[in-house]
């Protein structure tokens with residue numbers, strides 16, 4: 001409700017730290033800068049879930065095609081290519097099944113170009129669809145990663161479906177879910193992330209531990225990652241101020257040196273970027289205050 005009342009230009013100002021810019025070029029430039037200056041990896045995401053019009057789906061498809069083509073040929077990324085992340089709901093205005101051929105097309109293009117893909121996990125109606133699709137593509141030899149949300153009780157069973165060698169991003173989950181099917185306490189969700197990470201590593205999965213809670217990331221680095229450090233990565237969102245902590249991870253201050261990857265959303269227009277932050281503000285009004293706090297603390301430094 002409150003997020004709808006905030007004027008667009010103000011939302012845009014709030015969105016800036018979280019969004020790479022309003023073009024693919026801006027996102028690629030940032031990915032290159034983060035790699036060169038900080039040794040931090042990137043996954044690129046085009047903002048656009050919850051599309052309403054068929055032309056938006058077409059535009060999303062086109063941008064992903066362009067993104068894949070650029071990533072496969074851009075000399076800046078010869079050694080270390082950013083991966084791409086997609087949200088299934090960005091590929092349909094109606095039924096889920098409509099998204100499937102479009103996601104297959106993106107997966108094929110990424111595979112042909114040698115670009116790794118992660119299919120983000122959305123709210124519960126998407127869970128089975130996404131799990132089925134990711135595991136099917138992986139079984140066909142595609143470099144496709146999945147996301148599991150620790151808040152959902154079903155995830156304990158879903159772990160068993162993730163094959164050795166697959167990439168699995170573990171998150172608490174951003175979508176509010178009812179207590180019958182999910183935990184409601186964030187601390188408990190993060191404890192589960194650690195348990196699930198340990199279980200997945202034992203089973204040969206590549207674990208992408210994605211949270212900004214540094215106490216839990218430190219526990220992951222100290223207690224869990226040493227069992228298979230070459231199959232671990234820490235992931236965070238662009239804009240959350242964790243630079244010094246990320247350096248400690250890549251330097252190995254807590255145990256093995258761990259790679260860090262930033263999730264870098266970009267838009268093709270500031271209208272889309274503004275819509276993205278409005279959604280984030282709606283899900284979590286505290287986002288606004290976090291951005292403001294980050295901005296003020298940067299000013300002080």
Ligand SMILES: Cc1cc2nc3c(=O)[nH]c(=O)nc-3n(C[C@H](O)[C@H](O)[C@H](O)COP(=O)(O)OP(=O)(O)OC[C@H]3O[C@@H](n4cnc5c(N)ncnc54)[C@H](O)[C@@H]3O)c2cc1C
Pocket residue numbers: 119120121122147149169171172173174175186210211212213214235236237239240241262263287290291294
């Ligand atoms: C790389 C990545 C990919 C993700 N992909 C998915 C996905 O596919 N599906 C899905 O459901 N969810 C996804 N998420 C979101 C995730 O599920 C959580 O909602 C989100 O990470 C916030 O939870 P947290 O674990 O960081 O814990 P929190 O308890 O929310 O945050 C930990 C601490 O970090 C700080 N913090 C958190 N957010 C911000 C911020 N915006 N600005 C400044 N400080 C902040 C706060 O100080 C907070 O105390 C992803 C998250 C990341 C990092």
